[in-house]
Amino acid sequence: MKLLTDTLWIFVRSLKIYFRVPFIVLMTIIQPVLWMFLFGEVFSSMADIPGFGGESYIEYLGPGIVMMSTMIAGAHAGLGIINDHREGILDRLLISPMYRSAIAIGALLQETVTMVIQALIMIGVAALLGATFSGGLIGIIQLTTIAVLLGLGMGILSTTVALFVLKEESLTAAASLITMPLIFLSGMFIPLKLVPNWVENFAAFNPLNWAVEAGREVITTKPDWSVVIPNSSYLVLMFIVSCALVLLAFQKYQKTL
Amino acid sequence: MKHAVEMKNVTKKYKKNVVALNNLTLKLTEGKISSLLGPNGSGKSTTIRMLTSLAYPDEGEILIFGNKKIDKHLIGCVSQSSGVDPMGTGRENLMLQGRIYGLKGKKLKERVDELLRVFHLQEDAGRLSKNYSGGMRRKLDLAMGIIHRPKLLFLDEPTTGLDPEARKELWNTIKRLQHTDGMTVILTTHYMEEADELSDWIAFINDGTIVAEGTAEELKSKVGKDTVTIMCNKQAQAYSILQASYQTLEDKDQLLVMVEEGEQKLAGILEKLRGNQINVSSVTVSKPDLGDVYLLYTGKKLSVEVGAE
Structure with missing residues (x-):
């Protein structure tokens, strides 16, 4: 019971902070919308390339941008804990009788809420630009779930890194360094059969690519589950591994105190 | 005489070679204000972090009110790095802190109102605390530290950065907490006059160990x-x-x-x-004042230390 209430209070606090900084809310939405619009327009003729598959480019790009937006949001999720460390809030919470896991779970719940909102906005924008989402509401729910799973996995990894570096600049640099290659070494912009072999090989280990592959399937009328299930399982595995890593990072953080 | 804190041969090392506490033994009496004094890096803050369960000793034993397991409800802490959420209002900070310690409903609201009144923060209770002055934030910090009426309160350099008026006001509050609520207060400070004014007992730490302890008068008489x-x-x-x-x-x-x-x-x-x-x-x-005692036992001039803060 105490774990639930502790988690609730941290969740409410995190949500309030998020919405009190409108700039961040705006940036986390505007950036992916711009990606969707600019890439969708500039590369619209990509769909005509032989071997692309014939569908419209926005149909192809849409799920990828949804995944990318939650991944980028997740990659920066650790900034919150660095701020809490700097302000002494993290230590105050650790001294208190609060469940330690509530500190992480409460913040993750807030990330989940904001990622769902973000994913739905992206889906809306993609639909406005011409994507059909033929799998209907169920497909959209599945797509959003996969996007949030990717975002949370990245979010926990970001928190892990944050607890090691404890500096905003370092985390931001690490986030950019990691997300940029993940974006380009995936099948997000172009089918993997059209890119060099090494990119395709790398993409097999790329969480963004797992999410994109699975996401593209679930929004169709007949998803290929042999693609969805393994890729989603990798994401679940990444989530579990990152949870274990963040616990170790908390222990390491406390050892340095 | 009961002890609120007993540390027996406590050692703490960071990485491999940095010894923060070196076989430190310390007993602090219940219901008194005790001060830990010493230069930067002497081990004061490490001691507080251990007593508040934020860090663990490598060796030795720590007892809080006679128990090895620290009951977190019994302790309150106002640390150096504040702990006030700048993106929360004064009232929200207090409400969250109260909830964490299990206060709820009417009791919580009444306690928050009481603390806002006592610390003269009522008018600013609805403002984000990032807009508070240093003094206001410190008062909010202290209010958060005592919201659950702890038996043992740790104050890690509570008046650093405060103007003389705000410092005096905080001193009075600390004395009141001890006198009226019977709280045991453990304080670290760089200000000798603060330790002299507030403390029933003073322990000097240098290089991670206690080098002298006693009442202010006893310590001053040692300088002679x-x-x-x-x-x-x-x-x-x-x-x-x-x-x-x-x-x-x-x-x-x-x-x-x-x-x-x-x-x-x-x-x-x-x-x-x-x-x-x-x-x-x-x-x-x-x-002789405590500055002379400080010099005698730490070998460091006080003016340099305070100037470095």
Whole structure:
């Protein structure tokens, strides 16, 4: 019971902070919308390339941008804990009788809420630009779930890194360094059969690519589950591994105190 | 006499070779205000972090009110790095802190209102605390530290950065907490006058171990002598005259004469100088203070330490 209430209070606090900084809310939405619009327009003729598959480019790009937006949001999720460390809030919470896991779970719940909102906005924008989402509401729910799973996995990894570096600049640099290659070494912009072999090989280990592959399937009328299930399982595995890593990072953080 | 805190042979190392606490043993009495004093890096904050369960000892034993397992509801802490959420209002900060400690409903609201009133924060309760002054934030910090009425309160440099008026106000609050609520207070500070004003018991830490402890009076009496500071002409001649009878030091353009009962010896000192046609332009007698104790046991000048903060 105490774990639930502790988690609730941290969740409410995190949500309030998020919405009190409108700039961040705006940036986390505007950036992916711009990606969707600019890439969708500039590369619209990509769909005509032989071997692309014939569908419209926005149909192809849409799920990828949804995944990318939650991944980028997740990659920066650790900034919150660095701020809490700097302000002494993290230590105050650790001294208190609060469940330690509530500190992480409460913040993750807030990330989940904001990622769902973000994913739905992206889906809306993609639909406005011409994507059909033929799998209907169920497909959209599945797509959003996969996007949030990717975002949370990245979010926990970001928190892990944050607890090691404890500096905003370092985390931001690490986030950019990691997300940029993940974006380009995936099948997000172009089918993997059209890119060099090494990119395709790398993409097999790329969480963004797992999410994109699975996401593209679930929004169709007949998803290929042999693609969805393994890729989603990798994401679940990444989530579990990152949870274990963040616990170790908390222990390491406390050892340095 | 019951002990709120007992540390027995506690050692803490960071990485491999940095020894933060070195076989430290300390007992602090329940219901008193005790101060931990020492230079930067002496181990004060590490001690507080361990007593508040934020860090763990590598060796040794820590007992809080006789128990090895720290009951977190019994302790409150106002740490150096604040802990106030700048993106929350004063009231929200207090409400969250109260909820974490299990307060709820009407009781929580009443306690929050009481603390806002006591700390004169009512008018600003709805403002984000990032817009508070340093003094207001420190008051909010203290209010958050005591919202659950802890039996043992840790204050890690609570008045650093405060103006003299805000500092005095905080001192009064700390004394009130001890007198009326019977709270045990453990304080770290760089300000000797703060330790002198507030503490029933003082422990000096240096290089991770306790080097001296006692009441302020006991510690000052260990320094012993008063200092007679003299400015005069013919300083070199005056120095050799005084040195023959007293322990004397030359410090730039003044002479420092260490004597017991300085006020009584003053007439004799001046007589010796006048008898040699030396004109004294100023003379002061100072009793030993905690700064002298600090210097004696840490070997570091206080002015440098405070200036470094």
